[in-house]
Amino acid sequence: MVDSTLVLNGQTIAYTAYTIAIMSIMAWFAVAVTKKGKSTIVKPAIFYVWVGFLVVLGVSLHIATAHTIPWKHMDLNRAEITADKTFDISVENHKYILPSGKLIIDVGDKVMFNVRSNDLTYGFGLFREDNSMLFQMQVVPGHLNDIMWQFVKPGIYSIRSTEYSGPAGIQMIEKNVVVVKEPENRPAE
Amino acid sequence: MSFINTLMNGEGGTFKPDSQTSLQKIALRMVIFGLIFYLMTAVEGMIMRIYQIEPISQIEPKQFFAIMTAHPLVGIFGSTYNIVFGAFLFLVPFLMKKPIWSIKLANWTFLLITIGTFIFWTAGFISHYAPLYTLYWPLPADFEQFSVVGGTIFILGIAILMVGAVFFVINIFKTIMYTPEGWEKQPSRSLLASALGVSGVENIFKRKNKRKEHLVSLPVAAIARGTVDVALNSGIILFTGVLILVYMVAAILGYDLKESAIDALLYKNWFWWGLDLVADGLVLIFVAGTWYLLATLITGKQLFMQNIARAALLLELVVSWTVWSHHLMSDQAQPGFLKVFSGEMVTAFELITQGLAFFIVLATLWSARPLKMTNPLKFLLGGLLGFALAVPAGIMQADLGLNRILHNTQWIIGPHVHVAILIGLSMTLYSAIYILLPILTNGGKWYSNKLANIHFWGHLIGGIGMGAFMGMAGLKGMLRRTIYFEGEYNLYMILAGICGALLLISFLVFFVNIVMTVGINGALGIFKKSKLDTREALPA
Numbered sequence: 001m002v003d004s005t006l007v008l009n010g011q012t013i014a015y016t017a018y019t020i021a022i023m024s025i026m027a028w029f030a031v032a033v034t035k036k037g038k039s040t041i042v043k044p045a046i047f048y049v050w051v052g053f054l055v056v057l058g059v060s061l062h063i064a065t066a067h068t069i070p071w072k073h074m075d076l077n078r079a080e081i082t083a084d085k086t087f088d089i090s091v092e093n094h095k096y097i098l099p100s101g102k103l104i105i106d107v108g109d110k111v112m113f114n115v116r117s118n119d120l121t122y123g124f125g126l127f128r129e130d131n132s133m134l135f136q137m138q139v140v141p142g143h144l145n146d147i148m149w150q151f152v153k154p155g156i157y158s159i160r161s162t163e164y165s166g167p168a169g170i171q172m173i174e175k176n177v178v179v180v181k182e183p184e185n186r187p188a189e
Numbered sequence: 190m191s192f193i194n195t196l197m198n199g200e201g202g203t204f205k206p207d208s209q210t211s212l213q214k215i216a217l218r219m220v221i222f223g224l225i226f227y228l229m230t231a232v233e234g235m236i237m238r239i240y241q242i243e244p245i246s247q248i249e250p251k252q253f254f255a256i257m258t259a260h261p262l263v264g265i266f267g268s269t270y271n272i273v274f275g276a277f278l279f280l281v282p283f284l285m286k287k288p289i290w291s292i293k294l295a296n297w298t299f300l301l302i303t304i305g306t307f308i309f310w311t312a313g314f315i316s317h318y319a320p321l322y323t324l325y326w327p328l329p330a331d332f333e334q335f336s337v338v339g340g341t342i343f344i345l346g347i348a349i350l351m352v353g354a355v356f357f358v359i360n361i362f363k364t365i366m367y368t369p370e371g372w373e374k375q376p377s378r379s380l381l382a383s384a385l386g387v388s389g390v391e392n393i394f395k396r397k398n399k400r401k402e403h404l405v406s407l408p409v410a411a412i413a414r415g416t417v418d419v420a421l422n423s424g425i426i427l428f429t430g431v432l433i434l435v436y437m438v439a440a441i442l443g444y445d446l447k448e449s450a451i452d453a454l455l456y457k458n459w460f461w462w463g464l465d466l467v468a469d470g471l472v473l474i475f476v477a478g479t480w481y482l483l484a485t486l487i488t489g490k491q492l493f494m495q496n497i498a499r500a501a502l503l504l505e506l507v508v509s510w511t512v513w514s515h516h517l518m519s520d521q522a523q524p525g526f527l528k529v530f531s532g533e534m535v536t537a538f539e540l541i542t543q544g545l546a547f548f549i550v551l552a553t554l555w556s557a558r559p560l561k562m563t564n565p566l567k568f569l570l571g572g573l574l575g576f577a578l579a580v581p582a583g584i585m586q587a588d589l590g591l592n593r594i595l596h597n598t599q600w601i602i603g604p605h606v607h608v609a610i611l612i613g614l615s616m617t618l619y620s621a622i623y624i625l626l627p628i629l630t631n632g633g634k635w636y637s638n639k640l641a642n643i644h645f646w647g648h649l650i651g652g653i654g655m656g657a658f659m660g661m662a663g664l665k666g667m668l669r670r671t672i673y674f675e676g677e678y679n680l681y682m683i684l685a686g687i688c689g690a691l692l693l694i695s696f697l698v699f700f701v702n703i704v705m706t707v708g709i710n711g712a713l714g715i716f717k718k719s720k721l722d723t724r725e726a727l728p729a
Contacts (some may be wrong), residue, residue, distance in 0.1 A: 004594045008664050011591065015604075019578060019657075026574045029551060030567070033558045042552040047494055054544040058537030062588055069590030076525050076589070121325040121453055123519075123597060125668075131677050132666035135593050136519060140453045141327070143522035162597045164321055164670035166334040167251040 003152055004134055007069055071135070071149065074110075078148040083112035091139055092118040094168045096159055098177060106183045110150045117141040122169070123162030126178055128155060136162040151180045195636065199708030204633035206714025210721050210728055211292045212279050213629050215299055217715045219275025220622065220629075222303050224700065226267030227615075229310070231693045233260045238655075238689040241673065241682045250672055254319035257670065259310050261322050264610070265467065266350050267306030272618055273475055274298055274357045276625065277412045279726055280482070281364050283628075284409050288724035290363035294356050301353030309346030318343045321670065322464070324429065326456040327448035330436040341437045348430045351423045358420040365405065365413060369724075380404050384413035386503035389496075407492060407499055411478020414506045418470035421510075425463025454522050462513040469539060470509030472609075474502055476576070476617050477546040483569050483620055484550045488557035493549050505542040511535045515587035519596040528589060536587040543580045547573055564641045568620035571649050575612025578653065579605050582660070595663065602669045603659025603685075611652035611692065619648075619699070626706065631728065636705035640698050647695025654688035 066072055074081060085105060090097045105111055115124045117139045124145065125136030134157060137147045156179055161172035194202075206214070233256050239245060240253055248256075278298065282289045289295060312318060316339020320329040329340065365384050366377040382388040383404035392400040405413070432451070439446045481492050492498055514531035517523040550573060560566060582604040586595050595601060623641070627633055635641065659667075662681035667673070704712065721728055 007591070008594060011585065012664055015582065015585065018581060022577045023574065026570060026577070029555075030562070030570050033554055033560050034562045036559050040558075041556050042493060044494065047497075047548060047552065050548050051541070051545065054541045058540045058584065059534075061584065062533045062537065065588050065590040071593060072590035075593065076529075119448075120328055120331065121457075127666055130665075133594055133598065136596060137593075138517075138520045138596075140457065140520055140522060142449060142452060143454050145521045147521060160668075162668055163325070164254070164323075164328075166328060166331060167249075167254050167319065168334060170250060170672050 002070060004071075005132065008132075074148055074150065078112070078146065081110060081148060083148060084109040086112040086114060089113060089115045089124070090118060091115065091122050091124075091161075094120075094122075094161075094165060094172055096172065096174050098159075098174065101177070103178045105151050105178065105180045107151055107154055107180055108183065110148055112146055112148050115139045115145045115147075117145070120165045120169075121163055122165050122172065123160075125160050125162040126157040127160050128157060129176070133162075138163055153180070154182055155180045195705055195708065197709050199711045200634045200636040200706050202708075204630040204707050204711040206711055206717065207720055208631045208728060209629075209715070209719055210723055210725060211719040212282060212289055212295065212724070212726050213631070214715050214717075214719050215292070215295050216275040216279035216625075217629050219271040219278075219299050219302075221712065221715065222299070223268045223270075223272035223275065224703070226263050226271065226306060228696065228700065230260055230264035230268055231696055233263070235686075235689050235693050238682070238686040242679060242686055243676070244672060244674060249317075251317040251319060253672065254321070255313045255317040258319040258321050259313045262347070263306055263310055266302065266347075267310070269472075269614065269618070270350075270354065271299070271302055272622075274302070274354075276621055277416075277475075278357065278360065279625075279629065281361055281409055281412055282724075283726035284406050285365070287364065288369050289726070290360055290367050292724055294360045298353045298357045298360065301356065302350050305346045305348070305350030305353060307346070308349060309343045312339050312342035312346060315339065316343070324433070324460060326451050326453045326460075329433045330440075330446075330448055332440050337437050337440045341434065341441065344430045344433050344437065348427060348434075351427045351430070354419055354423040355427075358416050358423070361412060361416045365409065376404070384410050385417070386410065386414065386499065386506075389499050389503065403499070407495060407502075408478050408482040410499060411474055411481065411502050414502050415471040415474035415478065417506060418466040418474065418509055422463050422466040422471065425460070425466070429460055429463070454520060457517060457520065458513065458523075461516045462510075465513040465516065466509055469512050469536075470506070472614060473509070473539065473543060474505050476572070476614060477502060477505065477543070479617050479621055480546055480550045480569065480572065481553075483565060483617075483624065484553040486624055487560065487563070487566050487569065488553055490553060490557050493552035493556060497545065498549050501542050501545045504538070508535055508538045508542060512539065515583075515592075518587070518589055518592040532587055532592075533589060537584060540580055540584050543576055547577060563623075564635070564638070564645070565620045565624040567645055568616045568623060571645065572613055572615075572617030572620060574649075575608055575614070575616055575652070578656075579609035579613055582608065597668055597670065598663035599659040599667045599669055600663030603656045603663060607659065608653060608656035611656070612649065615652075616648065619644075622703075626703075628727075630707065630711075633706060633711075636702050640702040644695050644699040644702065647691050647698065651688045651691030651693075651695060655685045655692065658682075658685035658688065 087099055087103055119141060121141060122139040123136055124139050126134040128134060135149055137145055139145045156176045158176055159174040161169055236256060278295045316336040318335050318339040366380050368375040388401045436446050481498060485492055511531055512535050514527040515536045518528050518532050585591050586601050586605060658681045662678040667678045
C-alpha cells in the first residue's frame with residue numbers, strides 16, 4: 001500500500017497545475033474580452049464538448065482514485081477483510097482509553113482500530129512525528145467507528161482528535177503511542 | 190467639492206435619500222448591515238489568523254472557539270443573507286415590473302435577521318457558547334462545557350434570524366404569484382410553475398409548437414429556486430433549534446434529559462442535509478442566477494444557451510437535496526452506498542452545473558466584446574475565478590480516498606470554503622453592489638475608481654493567497670477547529686495572516702468608498718421612512 005504522503009504530493013502537483021492554468025485562462029480572457037475585435041457567438045458544439053469534458057472529469061477522478069488509492073477499496077470492504085491486529089479504543093471525557101500504553105504494529109500488518117465514544121463526537125487520527133496526517137475518521141457516540149489501515153513502513157505516530165468536541169478537546173493528543181516496527185523486531189507475546 | 194462636504198453629502202451630492210422608494214431603502218439598509226456584519230466577520234477572522242500564529246494570552250481558548258462559532262454564522266446569515274435578501278427583495282419586483290407583495294414583511298426580514306444576528310453574536314461573546322456551526326450532537330447540549338443560559342439566548346437568536354428568512358421566502362413567492370390591485374388577474378400557478386422550472390420540464394416532453402413560454406425571467410427563476418432551499422434550510426435549522434432548546438429549557442428547570450435519546454449519526458445526517466442546502470444549494474443557485482443577471486446587464490445581450498441555463502438551475506436544486514453525504518465520508522457508520530452515491534457521484538454534478546454556469550457567462554461576455562473593464566465586470570470575473578478554484582478543491586475532498594487524508598484539515602476550510610466564499614461569492618456580490626448602487630440610489634455616483642481598484646486587487650490577492658497558504662498547511666496535516674501552541678505551522682500561518690490583513694484593508698478601502706459615495710447624511714437618510722407611497726421598486 002502506498003503511503004498517504006505520496007498521494008498528497010500527487011494531489012498538490014495536480015491542483016497547483018490546475019490553479020496556474022485556470023488563473024492564466026481568466027487573465028487571458030480578461031484581456032481578450034476588452035480588446036477590439038469581432039464579437040463572436042460561441043458555437044453550441046463547443047458548449048456541448050465542454051459539458052462532455054466536465055462529465056468525464058467528474059467521474060474519472062473517482063475512478064482514478066479507486067484504482068490508485070489502495071485504502072479506498074479496503075475501507076469500503078473492511079468487513080470482509082481479516083485484520084492482522086485489532087485495537088479496541090474508547091473515548092470519554094476528552095480522553096482516549098487505549099488497550100495498552102503503546103500500540104505495537106508490524107510493518108505490512110492490516111490493523112483494525114475500533115473506536116467507541118461514550119459521550120461526545122470526537123475524531124481519531126494518526127499523525128507522523130512531523131505533524132502530517134496518516135489517516136483519520138470521525139468517532140460518533142452510539143455507533144461503532146472502525147477503520148482498517150495497512151502500515152507500509154516503520155514509524156512512530158501520535159493519536160489526535162480530528163474533530164472539535166468543545167474547548168476541552170484541544171488537548172486530546174496521545175503522543176507517540178503507535179509504534180510500527182519491522183516484523184523481525186516483533187516483541188515476544 | 191471639499192472632502193468634508195463629500196463625506197457628509199456623498200459624491201457630487203448626487204444621492205438624495207428623499208427620492209428613494211421604501212424598497213430601495215430596505216435593500217440599502219440590508220446592504221449596509223450586511224457590510225457591517227462582514228466587517229465583524231473579517232475582524233473575527235483576523236483575530237483567529239493571529240491566534241493561529243501565536244495564541245493571544247488575553248483570549249482564552251473558550252473565547253477563541255466562541256469567535257470560531259460566531260464567525261461563519263455572522264458571515265453567512267448576518268452578512269450574506271442580509272445583502273442577498275435585500276438585493277432580491279428589490280430585484281424580483283424590479284425585474285417583474287410589479288410591486289412587492291409586502292413592504293412590511295420585507296422590513297421585518299431585515300429587522301429579524303439583523304436583531305437575531307446581534308443576539309446570537311452577543312450571547313456567544315459573553316457566555317462563550319461554542320458548539321460551532323456544525324452543532325454535532327450532543328455538543329450543543331453539553332452543559333458541562335457551555336452555559337445553558339448563554340446557549341439558550343444564542344439558539345433563540347438563530348431562531349429569530351430564521352423567522353426573518355421564512356418571511357423572505359413568503360414575500361418572494363407571494364410577489365411572483367399575486368395579482369396587484371388594479372391589475373388583470375395573474376396566472377399564479379403558471380407563474381409559480383415557470384419560476385420553479387416545472388413548466389420547463391414539461392416542455393422537454395412537448396412538441397416545439399406546444400411548448401409553454403417562460404413567464405418569469407431567468408434571474409427570477411434562479412431567485413425562486415434558491416429560495417426553495419432557503420425555505421427548507423430554515424425549517425431544518427428551526428426544528429434543530431427547538432430540539433436543542435428542549436434540552437436547554439429542561440436543564441434550566443433542573444431536569445437532565447438523556448442525550449442518547451437522539452441518535453448522533455442520524456442527527457448529523459439530518460443537520461448536514463439542512464446545512465448543505467446553504468453551502469451546496471442556495472449559494473450556488475443564487476450565485477449562478479446573479480452571474481446570469483450581471484452578464485446580461487453588463488453586455489446588454491441575451492444569455493448564451495438560456496434554456497440550458499434554466500435547466501441547469503433546476504438540476505442544481507435537485508442536486509442540492511442529495512449531496513449532503515460528502516460531509517460524512519469519514520463517518521464509518523455511514524452506509525457505503527450513501528458515501529459513494531451521494532458523497533462522490535452526486536457531488537461531482539456540482540462540477541458540471543457550476544462548470545456550465547461558468548461557460549455560459551464567459552460565452553455571453555465574449556459575444557459582446559470589446560467590453561470596457563468596468564468594476565462590475567472585473568468583480569464578476571473574480572467571482573467566476575473564485576468558484577473555478579474552489580469547486581474542484583471541494584470535489585477532490587469529496588472523494589473517499591482523498592477525504593481520508595483531508596477531512597477537517599485546513600485544506601477544506603482554505604482552498605475550498607474561504608476561496609468559494611471570499612472570492613467566488615463575495616466578489617459576485619461586490620459586482621452586484623457596484624452595478625446596483627446607482628440604481629438603488631437613483632443615479633448616485635461612485636466616489637473613486639482608484640479605491641475600487643485597490644479593493645479589487647487587495648481582495649483577490651488576499652483571498653486567494655489566504656486560501657492557498659491554509660491549503661498548504663492542510664496538506665501538511667494542519668487541522669481546522671483546533672489550536673496549535675508550538676508554532677507547528679507558523680510559516681504558512683504568517684503568510685495566511687498577511688493575506689488576511691490584505692483582505693481586511695481592502696474591505697476598509699471599499700467601506701470608505703461606499704461612505705464617500707452616499708455620504709453620512711445619505712446613509713442616515715436611508716434609515717428614514719420613505720416619502721413615496723409606493724410598493725414599486727423604483728420611483729415613478
